[in-house]
Every structure is written in C-alpha cells, then in structure tokens.
Amino acid sequence: QVQLVESGGGLVQPGGSLRLSCAASGIRFAIYTMAWYRQAPAKARELVATITPGGRTNYGDSVKGRFTISRDNTKNWVYLQMNNLKPEDTALYYCKVRVASADYWGQGTQVTVSS
Numbered sequence: 697q698v699q700l701v702e703s704g705g706g707l708v709q710p711g712g713s714l715r716l717s718c719a720a721s722g723i724r725f726a727i728y729t730m731a732w733y734r735q736a737p738a739k740a741r742e743l744v745a746t747i748t749p750g751g752r753t754n755y756g757d758s759v760k761g762r763f764t765i766s767r768d769n770t771k772n773w774v775y776l777q778m779n780n781l782k783p784e785d786t787a788l789y790y791c792k793v794r795v796a797s798a799d800y801w802g803q804g805t806q807v808t809v810s811s
Contacts, residue, residue: 698722705805716776718791726769734787
C-alpha cells in the first residue's frame with residue numbers, strides 16, 4: 697500500500713533553516729506529483745509546495761523565495777528545504793500524493809520556529 701513517512705522537523709530559531717524529507721513507498725514514485733502541506737493549530741491545511749515528475753515546482757505565496765522543494769526519483773524521496781524560517785511557519789508539515797483520485801498523507805512532522 698501507499699506509505700509516506702516524513703522526517704526532519706524540529707525546533708529552530710527565527711531565520712534558521714530545516715530540511716524536511718518524505719520517503720514514499722508502494723507507488724511508482726517517478727510518475728506522480730508530490731506535495732508538501734502544512735497545518736497550524738486552529739488553521740486550515742495549507743499547500744506549501746508541489747513538484748511534478750519532471751521537476752516543475754509551485755509554491756504557496758507565503759513561502760516563495762524561502763522554501764525549495766526537490767525530489768530524488770531514484771530513491772523515492774521528496775524534500776523541502778526551508779530557509780529564513782519565521783514564527784508563522786510553525787505547523788505540522790505533511791507529505792501528500794494523489795494516486796487514482798485518492799489522496800495519501802504521511803503522519804506529519806512538526807516544525808516549530810521560536811526564539
């Protein structure tokens with residue numbers, strides 16, 4: 697079955713960086729668009745970034761210029777490099793893939809930006 701496992705979250709000071717990773721299994725990873733979402737307490741889940749099989753990327757307005765999504769199709773990993781982190785980036789970050797009209801999510805990794 698489809699499985700997504702995120703890692704790399706943690707506590708970081710404002711202006712710092714983190715790199716999130718998502719390991720995918722159970723799918724032909726190289727043919728699917730992958731996405732990162734986030735959800736802060738009492739807020740709706742928000743699209744952070746997407747990357748197509750060919751590497752075309754798209755970002756939410758709040759992270760443009762600070763975050764970079766990438767993928768390794770040989771290892772079935774998708775990454776989110778987050779730079780210049782702000783307190784408002786604090787959230788649970790999820791990896792997602794849509795397969796045959798069904799969305800699959802990881803369990804999430806917590807990112808907390810605080811001094």
